[in-house]
Amino acid sequence: MELPEVTFFEDFYFWFNLDTKKEYYATPLYFYKADFHLDYDNKVRDVYYKETEVTDNGLKHPASLYFPFHERLGMLLLRFLNADLSNFEIANKTFFYAYGFEILRDLDKNYKFELKQNYGSNQEYLKATTKIFEDLKENLLDLQQELINAVTYIYNLDNNKALEKYTYSERFAVYLIKRMGKLYTYYKNDFIMRDSYSRKYQEIGNNSEYDLLETLQNKNQVLSMSDTHTSNDLSSICYAILEELSKTPNYPIKKCQNCGMYFVPTSKVDEIYCDYPKENSKTCRELGAFQSYTERLKQNKAMGEYRRTYQQKFMQIRKDKSNTKLGKDFETWKKQAKEKINDMKKGKITENEVYEWIMKNK
Ligand SMILES: [Zn+2]
Incomplete structure (x- = not known):
């Protein structure tokens, strides 16, 4: 030109x-x-x-x-x-x-x-x-x-x-x-x-x-x-x-389903996430891939066991409302379980380790 x-x-x-x-x-x-x-x-x-x-x-x-x-x-x-x-x-x-x-x-x-x-x-x-x-x-x-x-x-x-x-x-x-x-x-x-x-x-x-x-x-x-x-x-x-x-x-022109910015897809025409670099973090496309990864995690057995246990503990508390210790224990358990799950998502511990932990702390 x-x-x-x-x-x-x-x-x-x-x-x-x-x-x-x-x-x-x-x-x-x-x-x-x-x-x-x-x-x-x-x-x-x-x-x-x-x-x-x-x-x-x-x-x-x-x-x-x-x-x-x-x-x-x-x-x-x-x-x-x-x-x-x-x-x-x-x-x-x-x-x-x-x-x-x-x-x-x-x-x-x-x-x-x-x-x-x-x-x-x-x-x-x-x-x-x-x-x-x-x-x-x-x-x-x-x-x-x-x-x-x-x-x-x-x-x-x-x-x-x-x-x-x-x-x-x-x-x-x-x-x-x-x-x-x-x-x-x-x-x-x-x-x-x-x-x-x-x-x-x-x-x-x-x-x-x-x-x-x-x-x-x-x-x-x-x-x-x-x-x-x-x-x-x-x-x-x-x-x-x-x-x-x-x-x-x-x-x-598309609108990014994560950040709402307008973009033209670079790879596939039906891309739903932009790939504008975000300051000190991943692009929406990378985050999108991460989200579908966490979606998949929901299917796994550690998460299944977590949800089941959560429900059980929650029902116990509802039946026994006057028991404040039960409530406190539940809060502590929730916090610890969340940490374990986050560690798993970050790849610090395995799915099995989380599963074992949940079974031990029922
Ligand atoms: Zn975006």
């Missing part, structure tokens, strides 16, 4: 490669002139994630000279759906750090702001971007909700039986035509530079006529063309991405 042959220091550019399922961005340079370690509230903070966090392909950060950077197709939209917009710091950490603030310049036609080439200091940069965020916060929350509603319909996240048989692009079209939500208004601030055959000439024009014909026939599709979008309006950017995604079969 080549950068558009125009200056990209003023605006936000993006384009897609549907063959490799990637999206590319070029953002203005000034955003990256602030330090990476920001002195915020007199504390040194790193507002950026490390390269390997959050993105699956590794964020090609412009400052690291991988310019433009690319991510998996749909990541910008997914990040925005998942962004925590409650305050500047967390919004920056969950979304803006990756894309900058110029994508808000045309979000609201009544709110105009300029971004400088260089803020000189981190404090100045943070002051300016915090103000932009605060002023546009309501718009952003609205936009996020509108997009969530649209995605819920297009990807049938409510599992509506009547919608099941239709494709994402069919639902996308109807959602817009029937003017459900505001999505249908979001296409306006997107300026598209068409991909051209002249660019293809530069890329593959040296191949022979029949080589090219053969290649096209083997791929059984038209030559993939990639238009370049320019937009400083987050709503239009999300619209363009959603349109592109809805045309891509077997590439659904």
Whole structure:
């Protein structure tokens, strides 16, 4: 992929490669002139994630000279759906750090702001971007909700039986035509530079006529063309991405059944858990695997014996309510049994050891 042959220091550019399922961005340079370690509230903070966090392909950060950077197709939209917009710091950490603030310049036609080439200091940069965020916060929350509603319909996240048989692009079209939500208004601030055959000439024009014909026939599709979008309006950017995604079969947006974040499955299409890295813990997909492991544990004999014994002891107490010692013993037993079971789940002791312990302490 080549950068558009125009200056990209003023605006936000993006384009897609549907063959490799990637999206590319070029953002203005000034955003990256602030330090990476920001002195915020007199504390040194790193507002950026490390390269390997959050993105699956590794964020090609412009400052690291991988310019433009690319991510998996749909990541910008997914990040925005998942962004925590409650305050500047967390919004920056969950979304803006990756894309900058110029994508808000045309979000609201009544709110105009300029971004400088260089803020000189981190404090100045943070002051300016915090103000932009605060002023546009309501718009952003609205936009996020509108997009969530649209995605819920297009990807049938409510599992509506009547919608099941239709494709994402069919639902996308109807959602817009029937003017459900505001999505249908979001296409306006997107300026598209068409991909051209002249660019293809530069890329593959040296191949022979029949080589090219053969290649096209083997791929059984038209030559993939990639238009370049320019937009400083987050709503239009999300619209363009959603349109592109809805045309891509077997590439659904899902809602994680553990954490509720929106994701596109990386392995199987019917995956129900996301694999976003969570701080200091396992991904939901790993937790999901763990949960089904604990489900299986419930079937085993130690757990069966535990439940039976629990019931017996519980019934004894109910029959003999005045016996406080029995109640106390039960509480102690419960606590110890739970510890044993937890140890078993962690693999510290075996199922048999737990079973023996329960039999001994009936
Ligand atoms: Zn999750």
